[in-house]
Amino acid sequence: MNRLLFLFLIFCSLSLIQSCATVNKSMMRKDPLIGKLIYAKTGQTIDFDSMIKDICSYDVIYLSEKHNNPAHHKFQEKVIRRLIEKGLKPSIGFEFFSMDDTPYLLNFVDSGKASHSKKINKIIEANLRRKLGWDTHTDKMWKYYFDLLNIAKKENLQVAGIDLSTPLKKRITKKGIKNITPIEKDEIFSTKTTGKAYKEYMLSIFKAVHCGMGNEKMQSRMYDTWIARNDKMALSITRLYKHRKGPVIIIIGGGHTEYGLGVIDRVRAIDKTIKQVNITMREISVRSSDLSEYLMPLDLKGFKMVPPADYLKFTQRVSYADPCEKFKKSLKKMKKLPVDKKPIQ
Numbered sequence: 479m480n481r482l483l484f485l486f487l488i489f490c491s492l493s494l495i496q497s498c499a500t501v502n503k504s505m506m507r508k509d510p511l512i513g514k515l516i517y518a519k520t521g522q523t524i525d526f527d528s529m530i531k532d533i534c535s536y537d538v539i540y541l542s543e544k545h546n547n548p549a550h551h552k553f554q555e556k557v558i559r560r561l562i563e564k565g566l567k568p569s570i571g572f573e574f575f576s577m578d579d580t581p582y583l584l585n586f587v588d589s590g591k592a593s594h595s596k597k598i599n600k601i602i603e604a605n606l607r608r609k610l611g612w613d614t615h616t617d618k619m620w621k622y623y624f625d626l627l628n629i630a631k632k633e634n635l636q637v638a639g640i641d642l643s644t645p646l647k648k649r650i651t652k653k654g655i656k657n658i659t660p661i662e663k664d665e666i667f668s669t670k671t672t673g674k675a676y677k678e679y680m681l682s683i684f685k686a687v688h689c690g691m692g693n694e695k696m697q698s699r700m701y702d703t704w705i706a707r708n709d710k711m712a713l714s715i716t717r718l719y720k721h722r723k724g725p726v727i728i729i730i731g732g733g734h735t736e737y738g739l740g741v742i743d744r745v746r747a748i749d750k751t752i753k754q755v756n757i758t759m760r761e762i763s764v765r766s767s768d769l770s771e772y773l774m775p776l777d778l779k780g781f782k783m784v785p786p787a788d789y790l791k792f793t794q795r796v797s798y799a800d801p802c803e804k805f806k807k808s809l810k811k812m813k814k815l816p817v818d819k820k821p822i823q
Contacts (some may be wrong), residue, residue, distance in 0.1 A: 509762045511769065511792040518773055522616060529789055530560050532757050538566075538715060538745065539725050542732040542758040542787065543670050549793040550759035551622040555629065557757070558727060562633055567724040570630055573731060574623055575639030576609060582609045583627065583637045590631035621682035626729065636723065640714035640730075642666075642707055655702035666706050667713045669747045676739065676777040680704060681682040683733075689802035708734060712744035719752055732758050736786050758787035761795045 487800055517524045533539050541557060543550040558757050561568050575583060589598050594602065603624065612620050630637045641647075646665060655666075683695045711734065718726045734740040735756050742754055760772065772790060775783040 481704075483774035507762065507764075507766070507798070509766065509792070511762055512794055514792050516724055516769065516773075516790045516792070518788055518790055521769060521773055524789070526556075526560075530557070530564065531756070533557075533560070533757070534564065534566065534725070536725060536753045536755040537722070538728060538752055538754045539721055540728045540730060540735045540742070540754070540756040540758075542730055542735045542756060544759065544761055544796065545574075545622075545731055546619065547761060547793060547796045548618075548622070549760065551625070553759055553791055553793075554729060555625060558626065558629055561630075561725065561727075567633070568727045569636040569638070569718050569722050569724065570626060570727045570729065571638050571640040571711075571715060571718050572623060572626075573641055573711065573734065574729070576641045576643040577639050577710070578643050578710045579610055580637070582606060583630075584641060586627060587631050587634065587637055590634065602754075612770060623729070636718070636721070638714065638718055640711045640718070640728070642710045647703055647707065648701040650706055652716065653698050654699045655706065667707075667709050669709050669712060669744045671744055671747045672705055673780050676781070677701060679776075690735060699783045708740045708744055711741050712748055715745050716748045716752065719749070732760070732787075737778075737781070738784050739776075739781065742782075755789075756787040757789040757791065760787075760790045760792050762792055762799055764795070 514523050515526060515529060516522070517529075539557075541554040543554065545733060558570070572583075583606075586602065589602055599786050604613075606627075607620060607624075627637065629635070642665075644648075646662060649662060655663075680701055681697050711730070715726060728741075730741065732745060735742050735758065738756070742756060745752055745754060763771075772792075773785045775785055777783055
């Protein structure tokens with residue numbers, strides 16, 4: 479791959495997935511949907527307590543987020559606290575941690591059984607963050623998930639990571655699923671549910687995410703990683719379900735659950751008896767849109783046409799900036815650099 483393209487894809491991915499920029503208040507768009515909770519099947523507004531009453535009957539509850547939106551994490555916390563108030567004891571699974579991280583998470587929950595000074599609690603937090611590999615992430619991003627872990631610690635809830643390990647994800651993205659070693663392949667679970675239509679759909683999304691700068695080999699490897707991750711998370715969720723004491727709450731990015739695809743249809747492939755419900759925190763669009771546009775089902779061959787989620791909670795956007803414009807400018811600057819001044823891959 480061209481070195482500049484490679485760097486562009488890396489920078490663009492980090493911006494779109496992990497950026498923690500805040501909204502410029504002067505750019506905020508007022509929208510009547512902000513704050514509303516919509517039941518997608520009817521398109522009607524529903525109050526929070528009615529939604530809670532409904533979701534209590536489900537086995538797996540997805541709280542699908544945009545990772546860097548603080549309003550999404552506050553709503554997740556509100557849902558979990560209300561379920562606890564109703565006498566339920568949810569388990570919590572996190573996309574941002576791997577199944578291998580689970581013992582670290584459970585050790586942290588166990589630390590709540592004894593009282594510690596603020597100083598010792600800070601040491602425990604720093605130790606957990608380091609072991610999870612989160613000492614390189616921003617404090618803001620870390621706090622979003624640590625706040626949920628603190629609820630689990632206080633309430634003695636079962637917690638688990640559900641994703642592949644970071645090194646294995648990187649290996650698949652670098653080499654492709656066919657080219658990793660047999661011992662690595664042994665770590666991967668497959669539901670064997672992938673079809674051509676879904677692959678083409680996801681490749682089109684990868685291309686859009688990378689501002690139209692398509693590279694077939696790179697996108698193919700990214701797709702391999704995407705499938706391996708969804709299959710692993712689905713397997714982890716079914717294991718959490720098997721050992722549950724209450725509903726299983728899944729903290730996950732919206733792309734993994736949208737239209738009942740990704741993780742949701744793979745859980746269904748493993749165990750059709752599991753009742754799943756998807757609550758998506760949805761940022762309003764950059765330009766004003768009718769509710770019907772947000773609820774438009776996906777027409778994809780081989781899949782049932784359904785809305786993007788069962789419930790949509792609308793929020794303000796984190797950013798109105800076009801990340802592609804930012805990186806087009808960066809790319810132009812990189813092109814102007816002398817060869818010996820360009821960043822090394």
